Amino acid sequence: MSFYSDQAGQFEQMAADIQTRLTNQGAAMDDASYSSLAEQRDALLDKANAMVIADLQATQEQLKIDRTQLAQCTATLVDAMKRVKAFDKYAALVAAAVTLATAIASADPGAIASAVAGAVKAVAGTVAKPETLAADAPGSATGNTTGN
Numbered sequence: 318m319s320f321y322s323d324q325a326g327q328f329e330q331m332a333a334d335i336q337t338r339l340t341n342q343g344a345a346m347d348d349a350s351y352s353s354l355a356e357q358r359d360a361l362l363d364k365a366n367a368m369v370i371a372d373l374q375a376t377q378e379q380l381k382i383d384r385t386q387l388a389q390c391t392a393t394l395v396d397a398m399k400r401v402k403a404f405d406k407y408a409a410l411v412a413a414a415v416t417l418a419t420a421i422a423s424a425d426p427g428a429i430a431s432a433v434a435g436a437v438k439a440v441a442g443t444v445a446k447p448e449t450l451a452a453d454a455p456g457s458a459t460g461n462t463t464g465n
Contacts, residue, residue, distance in 0.1 A: 319372050319375075319376070321368045321369075321371070321372045322368065322369050322372045322373075324368060325364075325365040325366070325368040325369045325372070326365070328361045328362075328364060328365040328368070329361070329362065329365045331361055332358045332359075332361040332362045332365070335354055335355075335357065335358040335361070336358055338354065339351065339354055339355060339358070373422060373424065376424040377421075377424050379424075380424060380426055380429075381426070382426060382429060386433075387421070387429070387433070390417065390433050390436050390437075391414075391417065393436070393440055394410060394413060394414050394417070394436055394439070394440065395414075397410050397439075397440050397443055397444045398410045398411070398414070400444060401443050401444065403443075406442070406443040407443075409439050409442060409443060410439050410440070410443055412439070413432075413435050413436045413438075413439035413440075414436070416432045416435055416436075417429075417432040417433065417435070417436055419432070420432035
């Protein structure tokens with residue numbers, strides 16, 4: 318990530334430090350002081366989250382990925398999760414979804430392509446018709462991600 322995400326991490330740490338103080342010393346504070354610190358903690362978290370989101374959006378705008386195919390991949394995972402009943406198969410789909418979300422958040426085209434391939438495998442292992450995911454993965458060097 319960028320400078321702004323690094324800054325956001327520092328603000329998140331400040332918010333965590335405020336929470337520690339509230340937890341450890343909150344009983345000794347008057348209500349107004351406690352509320353003020355809690356509001357400031359929440360404001361730091363809100364701003365840090367906004368910084369991360371803005372940074373991520375700017376980074377993703379620079380990516381050269383097939384957003385239609387990526388949206389289809391996510392939709393297919395969601396559909397498969399609705400249809401699968403067995404816990405182990407459901408857990409595999411959830412793991413693939415978390416991996417895909419993490420890859421997208423990382424804004425790394427290689428990680429996204431790998432995660433899409435993993436989603437293809439997860440769906441193939443859980444439902445009868447995974448071919449809706451078998452399109453070329455975004456950001457792949459060869460464009461061929463059959464999951465092999």
